[in-house]
Amino acid sequence: MDLLRPGQDPSRIADYQLLGRLGAGGMGQVYLARSTRSELVAIKVIRDEIASHPQALSRFRREVATVARVRYDRTARLIEASLDAPPYWLATEYIPGPTLRQEIVAGGPFPAAQVRALGAELAHALAGVHAQGITHRDVKPQNVVLGQEGPRLIDFGIARSADDIRLTATGAAHGTPGFTAPEVLLRDETSPAADVFGLGATMAYALTGRPPFGGGAPEAVSYRAVYEDVDLEGTDADPALIALVQACVTKDPAGRPTAADLAMRCEGAHATVAQTLVAGARRRRSxxxxxxxxxxxxxxxxxxxxxxxxxxxxxxxxxxxxxxxxxxxxxxxxxxxxxxxxGSLDGDPGExxxxxxxxxxxxxxxxxxxxxxxxxxxxxxxxxxxxxxxxxxxxxxxxxxxxxxxxxxxxxxxxxxxxxxxxxxxxxxxxxxxxxxxxxxxxxxxxxxxxxxxxxxxxxxxxxxxxxxxxxxxxxxxxxxxxxxxxxx
Structure with missing residues (x-):
């Protein structure tokens, strides 16, 4: 996290005191802030080009209303949003911890048991929001935070809305190359099955430490996601886990497991070692x-x-x-x-x-x-x-x-x-x-x-x-x- 820049960054937004800059994303600048109730939140201030586009802003408001419905303990919830007048911003729950991508870059790929546990937790998160009629639309390692209570999904739907503005001008497809499902790339069809594809690609990345469909130009990566197999070369995972990841990234969305089915299969015969997962505490454990x-x-x-x-x-x-x-x-x-x-000099009755x-x-x-x-x-x-x-x-x-x-x-x-x-x-x-x-x-x-x-x-x-x-x-x-x-x- 970086310090606030004098003269460039505000010290407050509404009732939130800004503490530092967490980074910049597709929407704009992201700040760490403290509420009047002493809660830490992530505040995202929307870029001017989004704010100046009436249709895009209208769609963004609808996206925020959708995300506000998400109430699930494996996700970062939306706390508040101000979209009536500029500057437009939204506050989400702050999840302290590295992203999955940061953890893999720093320490290498995860053992198969941890990938199973990771898949189970994230699949449960997707199943929970899918049951509410909501899709994530951008499941990838950068949107998985390894928090103290386990992996959490962030940026539901909002990243997609921000990308709409940027990508409409370039004529490119929505999503992140290598984690976007073929039907989204070819027909812009977004569904729960597309989220499962993104999760399968994320599990492949966690297993290998490599982009699931290789690197290079975005067009080349997207081509491989549509027509070629996922990269699982050299992993020591058991055949059942390999087959499960491959099923998640199959080209036909009808052939993929549902998120609920994926969670059950990750928690199957080999899930007794899932306690090794990354960051801790599920909410209803002892x-x-x-x-x-x-x-x-x-x-x-x-x-x-x-x-x-x-x-x-x-x-x-x-x-x-x-x-x-x-x-x-x-x-x-x-x-x-x-x-x-x-007693101390300031009137404290004593230790x-x-x-x-x-x-x-x-x-x-x-x-x-x-x-x-x-x-x-x-x-x-x-x-x-x-x-x-x-x-x-x-x-x-x-x-x-x-x-x-x-x-x-x-x-x-x-x-x-x-x-x-x-x-x-x-x-x-x-x-x-x-x-x-x-x-x-x-x-x-x-x-x-x-x-x-x-x-x-x-x-x-x-x-x-x-x-x-x-x-x-x-x-x-x-x-x-x-x-x-x-x-x-």
Whole structure:
């Protein structure tokens, strides 16, 4: 991500504070922004040539209305759009993490088991939106983000709408060469089957690390997509997976599996190894599984520690994010808070020190490929909520001195939670935040700035992140809800 350019980039768009430039796409400039509720969003400001074309803008409004209907947990949802007067923009959910293309370029092709898992997750996403009468229209590695909760599809329909303006002038076909189905190239027929073709080509790319129909001029790549076989040369995938990818990219759309069928076939006899997938937590897993694959080592994020304080202190017994720094284990085996009467100069009543009855640790996966993708697990099962579920994720960039922690609660109402971060070999609760009321809205924290006394991430090794809950009103008893972590390098 790049810094905002003084005099060229705005500092705000509507109620959103801009934090940096994520890049430029077919529509225009894309910014990372923070909402008044402290949510991170991606804001796309539409190019002038789209805004000045009445028919194209009318069609774009219809596309945005369609995308607004998408409500599926494996996609990036549309949050807000302003299309009544220039500047025209839209805000979508921000998914921190590298794209599939970036990950393949950096680390090479995926093992067959991970490609199966990738295909299953993305096929589920397509099946969900196809059931709503929506097609993606541009499935490709650049539109797959490897987020903390697994791969997510972005840019539903909108990229197609933007391309309409650019490609009408040149007379070219819609879509991305090598990932666009033959019927789209030949007859401009867009359907769910065309999305399956794009997903099959994306799986081929993940298997080989090469463009599925070769490189070169767009016309040559598109010709091969229409008339030649997909490139799967040299892969170590099992014959069943090879046949499945080939079925997805068959020339006749009637011969391709549906997205729902593809998901089932990816999750078939060989899918027991699908837990190796790229970035973690499916939404309805058990707390241990959901948080086991949480850290992404290659994602670049802006430090926005100010968002951690928003939504905190909603009742008289909550404070801001500057409170306790518990680091040791109790010899009595009891969990407790004790206040030290050494109030700070700014009126803080004093630090609180917590003692834990156990010493849970997170450890990175032994497999090098899995470890590179942030896979790991804790040595003790999480307790979880009695009702609902808690989602916890950590984003760490290799070589960084900080880590981003995000958590939310689903289906259980607000919960009073504390997050603790433990450096390698540290015992006890770790360096913690103040108690915070966490809801379904994501709470974002930055370690160490929101964890009083916490050292910067300079020590190499496995760091543990634990979420605790107060199980009594007087805070005398605490329970561990979930555990995740990251490997610092």
């Amino acid at each position: 707390p241990r599984t959901r948080t086991a694959v949480a850290a992404l080592l290659s994602v670049v994020l802006v430090a926005v520690s100010a968002i951690a304080a928003r939504g905190w202190g909603q009742s008289g017994d909550e404070t801001d994010a500057r409170s306790p720094v518990p680091v040791e284990a109790s010899s009595t085996g009891e969990s407790s808070w004790s206040r030290e009467e050494n 609180r020190r917590a003692y834990a009855p156990e010493d849970v640790r997170w450890k990175s996966a032994a497999d090098a490929q899995e470890a590179r993708l942030g896979v790991g697990a804790c040595d003790r099962p999480s307790q979880g909520l009695s009702q609902g579920s808690i989602s916890t994720s950590v984003v760490y960039r290799s070589g960084s001195r900080k880590a981003d922690v995000r958590l939310s609660v689903d289906g259980a109402g607000p919960q009073r939670l504390v997050v603790g971060v433990k450096p390698p070999e540290a015992r006890g609760f770790g360096y913690t935040t103040a108690p915070a009321r966490v809801t379904s809205q994501t709470t974002a924290l930055v370690y160490p700035s929101d964890f009083t006394g916490g050292p910067a991430v300079t020590l190499a090794g496995d760091w543990t992140v634990v979420v605790y809950s107060a199980t009594s009103d007087d805070r005398s008893t605490w329970s561990r809800l979930s555990c995740t972590g990251f490997r610092a390098r």
